[in-house]
Amino acid sequence: MSKFSKLGLRRTAAACAAAAVATVGLASMGAGNAAAAPLANGSKVITGIDGERVFTERTGESQYSVARVAYNGGIGRTALLSGTYKSTASEGVGGNLKVQILAGCQLDVGSLGGSLGGGISVLPSVGLDLSGGVSLPLAPGEAAIVDVTDKDFDSGSATIQLQDFEIEFPNCGGYASARTLTKVIASQGYEIGDDSSSVAGEGTLLQSTLYGQPFFVS
Incomplete structure (x- = not known):
């Protein structure tokens, strides 16, 4: 079994995502x-x-921008995101499928506070059906990567479904933009270490990021 550091993988992925946004x-x-x-x-x-x-x-995948009446007089941006994200591996290969949101806001117009919430239900032999939402506390000109959910899988496939998942920019006074990232880490004999900081596997460690179409949040 070969061991690979998850920390190193996260740093590499974060650098690529930061450049993309x-x-x-x-x-x-x-x-x-x-x-x-x-x-x-x-x-x-x-x-x-x-x-x-x-x-x-x-x-x-689709998004719907909705009006938001907030304490600050209506300033803010919200979108409802839906979509299906799936990975299928060859025989003997397992791994982890993760969905993230990459987002940015043009202007900050108030004090910021963020929270992550929502409900997750497991679909039999399919994947995850996720509702709820995330609030993004972004400073002017700042971008953020937010984890939505992930699912480990053995040989076969994993599917994650989002249905009206709310992406909220609570104090965004300018334009807001977002896109999804569908990330996969996989190998033969894939296994997460007891310390959750490394993964083990045989042969090649496969890592992939599929970038979604950027969309504006009005």
């Missing part, structure tokens, strides 16, 4: 969408040196 999440902010909008499907295949294979796909 700088070029897409903030620089491309423009007029917001006022109605429900479908987002592009996406997929990605990664293959190990010994033929290990993981296929990741994002389907049925």
Whole structure:
């Protein structure tokens, strides 16, 4: 069994995601969408040196910007996000499927406080069905990566479904933008260490990030 540091993987992924939001999440902010909008499907295949294979796909993703009446006179941005995120691995390969949100806000217009909540229910042999939401405390010109949920899987597949998952920018006075990240870490004999800081596996360690279509939150 080979051991791989999760800390190193997180640092590498965070660096890539930070670069992506700088070029897409903030620089491309423009007029917001006022109605429900479908987002592009996406997929990605990664293959190990010994033929290990993981296929990741994002389907049925959409977002709907909703009006929010808040204590600060209505300033704020909220979107409802839905979608299905799935990874399918070749025989003997297991891993972890994770959904994150990469978001940014143009202006900060008040004191910020964030909270993460929501309910999770397990769907039989399918994955996770997640409702609820997340509140993003972002400073002016700042971007953030927020974990939504994740699911370990053995040989086979894992699916996560979001239904009207609320993304709230409570004090965003300018344009807001967000996108999903679908991340997979997998290997043969995948196993999380007792200290939760490393993973073990045989052969190639496969790591992939599938970026969703950026969307504006009006």
